[in-house]
Structures are given as C-alpha cells and as structure tokens.
Amino acid sequence: MSAVMVVLALLLCVAASAVVVRVSRLPLPLTQIVLGAAVSVPDFGLHVELEPHLFMLLFVPPLLFADGWRMPKREFFQLRERILALAFGLVLVTVVVVGYLLHWMIPAMPLAVAFALAAVLSPTDAVAVTALAGGIGVPKRLMYILEGEALMNDASGLTAFKFAIAAAATGAFSLTQASVAFLLVSIGGLLVGIAMGWGMAVFQRWLGGWTRIQAQGAVVLTLLLPFAAYLLAERIGTSGILAAVAAGMTLNLRSAALETDPETRIATTHIWAMLQYVLTGLIFVLLGLQLPDIIGKALHEEFHDDGLAGASRLLGYAAATSAALIAVRLIWVWALFRITHIYARWRDGVHRRMPHLRLLLATALAGVRGAITLAAVLSVPLLLGDGTPFPARNLMIFIATAVILLSLIVAAVGLPPLLRGIALGEDREVQEEQLARVRACEAGMAAVADEARRLSGTVGNSSAVTPQLAAASQIIDTYQQRLSGLNGDESTRQTATEQAALLLTLRLRALRAERAEILRMHRRDEINDIVFNQLIYEIDVREAAFKPRAGRTEAHG
Template sequence: METVTLVLTLLFAVVVSGILARLLPLPIPRPLVQIALGAAVGLVADWRVTLDPEIFFLLFLPPLLFLDGWRIPREDLFKDRSTILELALGLVVFTVLGMGFFINWMIPAMPLAVAFALAAVVSPTDPIAVSAIAQRTPVPKRMMHILEGESLLNDASGLVCLRFAVAAALTGAFSLGEAAINFLWVAIGGIAVGIALTWLVGWAKSIVTRYVGEESGSQILISLLIPFGAYLIAEHLHCSGILATVAAGLTMGFVEARGNALAVTRIRRTAVWDMIQFTANGVIFVLLGEQLPTILADAADTVRLTGHHEPWWLGVYVIAINSGLAALRFAWVWLSFRLTLFRRPEDRERPNWRIIGAMSFAGVRGAITLAGVLTLPLAMVDGSPFPARDLAIFLAMGVIILSLIAASIGLPLMMRSLEMPPEPTGEAEVDAARVAAAEAAIGEIERTQHRLANGKRDPDTYVNVASRLMDLYRDRIDHQIAEPEQKDVHRRDEKIERELRLAALKAEREEISRRVRNRQLGSEAARKLIRELDLFETRLAG
C-alpha cells in the first residue's frame, strides 16, 4: 500500500509541477520545479525511494529514448551526422580524459580511476533535460536537432567509459586494446539489435494484419514493447541497451514510412506516447529531487573525504566541475564546427561565438548521469568500501542541478537578439507534396469509381459523386488548402462518397510515404500531413 501511495504522490507532483511552471513569473524550466517538489516530498514525507540503477534504466530510459529516436527528423540527423558523431563520441572521450585528470588534481582523495568514472557519468548530455530546456527557450531547429542527436548517442559512449573506469578501479588494470574492441561490440551490437528487432516486428505485424486485420490496442501495445525488448536483448548480449533503443526508434520511423497502420491507430498511439513522455519525464526529475535529502544528509561525512571540514567546499567543487565541463565543451564545439559544420558550401557564413556558447550551455546533465553514478559498486574486490563513492554521487547530483540552472539562465541570454542564418522552411516541399497527393487522390477516385459502378443500375450516381470530389481536389490544388472542403450531399450519395473519399485518402497517404522514401519530403513535414489525413479519415469514419 505504501508503494502505491508513493507512486500516486510522484504522479501528483508531476501534475503540480506543470501548473507551477506556467504560473511562476520567471521562466523556470519544469525539471527544476520537479526537482524542488521531489525534494519537498523527500523532506516532508518519511519515504525513501531506493533507486536500483538497473530497474531505473529499464523502466524510464527505453521508452523515452525510443520515442526521441522515432520522432527526430531523420534527414536532419543524417545531414549533420559528422558533427553529431564528433560530439557524441569525440567530446565524451575528450571530457573523460580532461575532467578525470582535473578532478583527481582538485580532489587528491579521489583515486584517478574513480575520478575517471565520475567524469564518465557527467560527460553525456541528457536528451530529456535538453528537450525540457528547449520548451522555454526558442532554439533554432538545426541546433536543436544536433543537440538531440548528440544526447541520443553519447549515453552509450559515456557508460562504456564508466564501465572501464570502474573495472580499472576494482582491478587496478586497464587495456586500451580490449576497451576499443569492447566498445565496438557494445556499439555495433546494440545498433544491430535495435534495427533487427524493429524490422522483424514490423514485418511480422504487416503479415498478421494482412490476414486478420488490425486492432488499434494491440498495435499500440506492440509499439510500447519494442523499446523494452530491444533494451533487454542488447543487455543480455552485453551490448548497449541504450543504443539498441535509439536504433529501434530510428528504425521505427522508417517502418512507419510505409503508412500501413490505420488512421485511428496512429492518432490513439500518438496520444498514448505523449502521455508516457510527459509522465516519465516528470517522474524522473521528481525522483532526482527526492534523492536530495538523503544525499545532503551525508554531506558532513562526505566533505571529510576531501580533507576539508567546511561543507561549502563541496559547492566549490561542483562549480569547478561545471566550469571545467563548460570550458571543454566550448573548445570541442568550436573545433568540431570549424572542422565539419562550417566547411560545407551551404554553411560558409559562420555564426559568432554566441552560437557556440549556446551549444555549450545546452550541455545539460540529467537522469542518465544520476543513474550512472548510482551504478558505482559498494565495495572493492577485497570487501573494502569503494573509495569516494558518496562524494562522487554528491558531485554528480550537484552537476545535474547546476547545469540545469546554468542552461536556464545562459541559453536565453545567448539567444537574445541573436540573428541566426536563415533556415530552409520546407514549405515548397510541403506544397509539392500536397499537390502530388491531390493528383494521386484524383487518379484513385477515377479508378475506384469505375470499379464500384461496374454492373450497378445507377452508374451515373457514381460518376456524379466522383466528379464532384475530383473538382474539390482540383480546387485544393489551385488554392493550396489542406483538405477538400466538405459539401452537403444527399443521403443516398453518402455511402458512395465515403468510399471514394477513403480511397482518395489512402492514395494521398501512399504518395506522401513514397515521397518520404525518395527523400523528396522531410519526415517531420510528412508526419504533419499524415496527421491531417488521419484526422479527416476519423471524421469520415465517425
């Protein structure tokens, strides 16, 4: 009963945080409000949630990372793939090495291997926190896509570095060649598992649907099970469950480009996933806050590990680590952009240092950092306590909170009055897709009209209804409207018109999917057009 009450309290705190974030006069991001509410819950109530890192990873990360991978515009991700990979892989290794030596120099009581482990858990940015910050700050689309792509991929590299740092701390040995081979297996194996599982499920789902029809509830449940299946299979094979989940989400976008699902399934599935995203995001940050009282209660003992007696030294260390992370990120972003992003002909106009500064402030840490640092073992091989574990947990928690605060303040300042290079709107692609879809609908209406009217007593009725619908689509082409206007029709013509309209909508959807596969239309724009057609189809069905 106490567990149920705790869960309900956490969910209520998520609801309250959304209300408070909108009511507060200052633009405070929702994650900070949720952390504060979680801390209040931890102080007022006599509850203590023991976070098992494995369960935490399994419950929260797979669905959120899967959804981010599913919804991120794939063409934008591939367009800036070099920059994203440099940030997701190169920056993580650069940060682990730089911050590991820096932390060990600053806190000699923390062994070098443990310092590298702490640097590894604070190196990945958090996609959940990045998205939450971006909701209150207008971030250019291209910059946001780079940040999302980086945060989706750098978790695996950071956690692999953590694994080897912990192994070095426990055994006192480290093999660079073994680490490189293991990293390749972890990365490539995880990606392969995610892609293979999603394609297999999509193939099986299409076969079953073809013979027995589609049930919306089952299709939604399948989409919810895919990320958990990819994560568990990858972890069982000692690969990266996080990369498997991200790869599954990206592959789901390709599978869904076929447009096989029913309109009502897509609409209901979107609502379910939006609710899961909102709830899981909120619970993660409320749980982060709930851990604060426990961590702070041990601050007096933790500070003694550093050789000091005043607790404010812990704050100094947190600020120093955040400053070091920001400096390393600024240097790497500048170098990465100079080597890749600015060398292409379309990007010759180089943005000023404020854009690089905004990218640096956007390196927000979140749930993955906390869950990662909690995986530090409790004891060494000989049974002695793992050195400086409580100190590492405290510093990681401080980095999370301070990075959120810094991004909340720094990003708006960096983006204020900043003139960005013009970004392609994609309106021409959308207009061309609307015209092509309408032309496909006209052709399908004509074919369906001949098929339905064949052998009927009143073929003229089919011809008249089809002509009226084709005129509506031609008017749509001429005036670039989203959908043909609904006209009053006689009751005896309703069934005929409904069949013709459904055939036309199917043809439109297939044309949009074809243009996405041929890279004539972006996935984000296609998702918007498909949703318009789905809503119109559900109105017809109703």
C-alpha cells in the same frame, strides 16, 4: 508508505507540474525537481530508494526508443560527422580532461575513479533542452545535432564508465582491450536493435494483413519492443542503450511502408507522447526527491566535520566540475565548427562564416546532464573486489547530482537570452510542409474527379461562381441533405443515404490519395520524418472521423 501510494504521489507531482509551471514561470524540468524536493520533507514522509538497475530498465529504454523513433533519419545522416564527433570524440576528451582535473582537485580520489566520474558526466540529455529554452525557438539544425548526440553519447559514456569502474575495482586497465570491447559492445547493440526493429516491422505487416488486430494490441507490442531489445542486448553482453535506439530508428524507417489502420497510428502517437511526458516528469521528480538525501546530507556532514570551509569546498568541487564541462564542450564545439568550415571551403571553394558566438555558447550550455548520469552514478558499487569500501563513492554521487542540478539551472538561465534574436535562417521543413500539402491537395482533387467519373461517368458543372457562394453552397447542401434524410419519406431518405455514402466514398478516396502522395514524397526523400509524421497524423485523424460515419451509412443502406 506503500509502493502504490508512492507511485500515485509521484504521478500527482508530474500532473501538478503542468499547472504549477504556469504560475512559477520556471522551466518544466526545474518545476518538477522543486516539487520532488518539496514532497521529500519529513512531514510528507515520501522517500524512494532508487534501485539503479531497475531505474535504467524502466525509464531509459522507452525514452531512448522514442527519441530514436522521432529523430529525423535524413538529418541524422546529413549531420553524422558532427553528431559522432560530439557523441564519441567529445566523450573521450571529457573523460581525460575532466578526469585529470578531478584527480588534481581531489588527490584522495584515485585517477580511475576520477575517470569514472568524468565518464558518467559525459552523457547529455536533449529531452530537457527545448523546455529549458522557454518560448524561444531552438534552431532546427542545432536541435537535430543535440538530439543525435544524446542518442549516441549515452552508450559511449556508459561504456567508458564501466571500464573505469572495472579499472578502479581491479587496478588493471588495458587501452587496447578496452577499445576492442567498446567496438564489440557498440556494434553488437546496434545489430540487436536493428534486428528487433526489423522483426517487429515484419510482424506488424503480417498481423495487419492476416488478423486485423485491434489498435490497442499493436500499440502494446510496440511498447514492449524497447524493453525486449534492451534486455536481449544486455543479456548477450552488448549495449542495451544502443539496441533501444537502433530499434526505434529501424522501426520508424520500416513503419512508413506499413499499411496499418489510422486508428493504430493515432493511438501509437498519443500513447507514446503521454508515456514520454510521464516518464520524463517522473525522472525529474525523483531527482528532486534525492536532493535532500544526497546534497543536503553531504553538506551537513561536511559542515559538521570541517565547518563552513568543508561545505564550501564541496560546492567548489561541483562548480569547478560544471565550469570545466562547459569549457571543454565550448572549445570542442568551436574546433569542430572550425574544422568543418575549413573542409567545406577546401572542398567547395566557398568561404562560409563561422556560426555566431552566441550560437556556440548556446551549444555549450545545452549539454544538460540528466537521467543517465543519475542512474549510472548510483550504480557505483559499495565495495571493491577485496571487500574494502569503494573510494570516494559518496563524493562521486554528490558531485554528479550537483552537476545535474547546476547544468539545468545554467541552461534555464542562459539559453533563452542566447537564443533570443538569433536568425534561424530559412526553415526547410516549412517549405517541405507547404509543398507536401499542395501535392496532397492536388492528389486528393484528382482522386475525387477520377472516382466521380468512375461512379457516374459525368463531369461536374463548370459554371463560374465566387469562392463565397461556392463555400456557402457546400454548407447549405450539407444541411439540406441532413434535413432530407431526417424529414423526408422513405424514398427521400434512401436517396439522401445514397448521396451521403457517395460523398464519404469520395472523401475517403481523396484522403487515401493524399496519404499515398505523402508516402511517395517521403520515400523520395522530398520531406523529412517530422513533416511526414505530422501530415500523416492529420490525414489519419480525418479518416478516422469519417470511418464510423461510413459504417453507419452502410448499415442503413
């Protein structure tokens, strides 16, 4: 099958999953995996050989960039201790504990190889957690922690994986050198990403002030940024993953101050949402395509060599590894919450209750493995430095793939009942959104009044009317103005055109005042990125709807 047909078939699977999920009632990621496995049977002839490095380049940078762009910065910094403890501390504990467990279960697997497998299993995928939770809302605080952890532990897990693979290939390992190299790689990647994101923000501001480029061109520049940051960081030997994340977060920090057109922001929002959906769907479809080759073939060969006992042993390895990952995560999360509560009580003198047990279990089950794990384990070299086969490579790939599938199934089954009925507490975002809407309306009304006084020097009639009559009067006046413009004489049409132009001027003035107030609240940290982006998008849509009409009105004038 040609490459074009393969791409079209994969995209068709992603599109069909949106329909199938309504019938199957499975979470979207599992639906996409099932579709991928279904079209991989011999009758369809759809087979894709994954090139790990190409897979990482095409999928990982844009997804991580989008996550970094969307991650609320205020919440990230407020929860930084817990995020970093999960992203770095838990990764280290997972590598050591699960690595020794794998070596103990499978003596034929060298310790360095076991550490490499544990490292590749440590990164989590927060993209699928919301879909796996079904219609049950994930507590906002927990979701922020999971998203921040997933952003950071990709780099820490993959860095540990590279060192473990190098140790397995060369037989040499130095903890001191590995620690120093890890810091340099991480810091270097962050600096590259920050520089690229800052440079793109400055470039966008220059373009907006001098050339008034089209919205599509600005979006293309943003689409290229994660790939540029990733490739540059990898080229100089630093973390491309952290560079993509840092570029997204930095551009988001700077974009709030950019005076770009509403069309540019709307196009950017829609295109990135579609791109993230398509790329995430393709990852899970590709995972489904690999299942028959990786899991089915391995079980068949083991059954052929050692009968049912051999196949059962393979499944036992995967189940034990999955259980160990959940257990280590649960213990670490419990200890982390316990320590933070003791510290808060010592610092503030206030006794706070530990989180509900169900919330702790949900946090443990939410450690879903995904694209990063699959791409990394497939990149394990075939041969060692001396030309001998890499030990237990096929077994590593089997266990990693099975753990990905098991983590998705366990989360899909376990998260909804665990999260159902948990008191979400007071949602700060709802209060912030309500306050921002009130402030924006007040700013809009004040701007309309100021603009009206500037244009006419008069204050409107203040006679009291009921809300119903006021609303009806507004609608009737709008229709009367349209009828006057359509049926009246030249003078009447000219008057109607002038009134329409004045109305649009006042509306645009009000919208710009609303936007200025939202920007001011965001700069003062009164609202977070989620509320800010939602309200700015609504204002942009209304302004974009008015602008073409304003252009036609001015043309008639």
